[in-house]
Amino acid sequence: EFQQRVFSGVQPTGNLxxxxxxxxxxxxxxxQDSYDCIYCVVDMHAITVWQDPIELKKQIREVTAxxxxxxxxPAKHIVFNQSQVSGHAELAWVFNCVARLGWLNRMTQFxxxxxxxxxxxxxxxxxxxxxxxxxxxxYRATHVPVGEDQKQHLELTRDIAQKFNNDFxxxxxxxxxxxxxxxxxxxxxxxxxxxxxxxRDGSKKMSKSDPSDLSRINLTDDADQVASKIRKxxxxxxxxPTEAEGLKGRPEADNLVGIYAALSDTPKEQVLTDFGxxxxxxxxxxxxxxxxxxxxxxxxxxxRLVAEPTHIDAILRxxxxxxxxxxxxxxxxxxxxxGF
Ligand code: ADP
Ligand code: NA
Numbered sequence: 001e002f003q004q005r006v007f008s009g010v011q012p013t014g015n016l017x018x019x020x021x022x023x024x025x026x027x028x029x030x031x032q033d034s035y036d037c038i039y040c041v042v043d044m045h046a047i048t049v050w051q052d053p054i055e056l057k058k059q060i061r062e063v064t065a066x067x068x069x070x071x072x073x074p075a076k077h078i079v080f081n082q083s084q085v086s087g088h089a090e091l092a093w094v095f096n097c098v099a100r101l102g103w104l105n106r107m108t109q110f111x112x113x114x115x116x117x118x119x120x121x122x123x124x125x126x127x128x129x130x131x132x133x134x135x136x137x138x139y140r141a142t143h144v145p146v147g148e149d150q151k152q153h154l155e156l157t158r159d160i161a162q163k164f165n166n167d168f169x170x171x172x173x174x175x176x177x178x179x180x181x182x183x184x185x186x187x188x189x190x191x192x193x194x195x196x197x198x199x200r201d202g203s204k205k206m207s208k209s210d211p212s213d214l215s216r217i218n219l220t221d222d223a224d225q226v227a228s229k230i231r232k233x234x235x236x237x238x239x240x241p242t243e244a245e246g247l248k249g250r251p252e253a254d255n256l257v258g259i260y261a262a263l264s265d266t267p268k269e270q271v272l273t274d275f276g277x278x279x280x281x282x283x284x285x286x287x288x289x290x291x292x293x294x295x296x297x298x299x300x301x302x303x304r305l306v307a308e309p310t311h312i313d314a315i316l317r318x319x320x321x322x323x324x325x326x327x328x329x330x331x332x333x334x335x336x337x338x339g340f
Contacts, residue, residue, distance in 0.1 A: 006143045
């Protein structure tokens with residue numbers, strides 16, 4: 001049986017926003033009491049599109065700072081950056097040889113990120129999902145907390161694990177490594193903020209790459225910025241509904257209620273019990289207070305931590321050393337299984 005273990009990663013590619021926090025980081029924090037957790041700054045994923053080297057180094061520290069500031073404990077759990085554990089790249093190569101071209105051709109994130117000029121996308125961007133499978137399975141993680149946008153990649157991870165287990169079944173058995181070598185990892189997706197939408201357009205997800213800074217709340221925004229972005233958030237003219245059913249067809253209202261629910265750790269129904277029938281202006285004021293109370297201390301702590309880069313680098317070094325022990329064990333077995 002597989003040990004219950006959580007793995008997840010965040011790319012160091014730009015300002016962390018409320019979507020990253022509610023869809024991922026806040027949930028990473030909550031899982032620490034029930035699982036052994038491994039949280040990774042996925043810098044190798046970041047370079048699938050061009051990154052300025054100086055900026056990348058800065059962003060690696062910033063994501064690490066966000067993890068710590070949000071409440072991840074790097075002494076109890078593992079926090080590190082992907083490029084420092086070479087097993088990720090090695091296992092990804094094996095998985096490139098397990099995954100089928102047809103599987104990768106179906107990945108919608110590649111299509112979105114490559115855009116129209118697909119011929120000019122990096123090979124890494126295309127192979128991204130097999131590196132992601134390697135990240136997870138290198139630690140034989142059983143659970144992966146992610147936002148809704150990662151659902152398809154998690155399904156591919158399971159397909160890769162299953163095909164590896166089948167293809168090498170006799171070899172796995174003859175080495176006495178059990179029935180199946182890799183677990184079929186469960187995604188942990190859900191809650192009211194599994195997909196936080198842009199504050200300017202309820203049909204687009206909140207994203208680091210959105211050119212409009214008003215579309216997202218950054219973790220390092222100050223109180224005035226948070227307030228002004230929430231006040232300017234797009235809404236419709238109707239008052240808030242009194243029941244969740246009434247949010248259907250009202251993506252902007254649904255998004256703001258979902259954000260409130262996730263920040264206050266209450267169901268959307270409760271938020272509507274409290275604010276339903278009222279005007280958005282009243283609700284937005286309460287949301288500003290809540291967001292500032294919740295995010296303010298995290299942003300401040302992030303700024304304090306990034307000012308101490310040697311401390312952050314020490315956390316990452318220690319995390320990588322501990323991750324490497326687990327990674328090497330899996331990788332040595334994989335090499336044996338494959339016949340290397
Ligand atoms: P981004 O998608 O912002 O470039 P990453 O790919 O590094 O960031 O994602 C980090 C985590 O944040 C993933 O678990 C992803 O699913 C989650 N995430 C990203 N955007 C959102 C969003 N708008 N709503 C909820 N979760 C999100
Ligand atoms: Na993403």
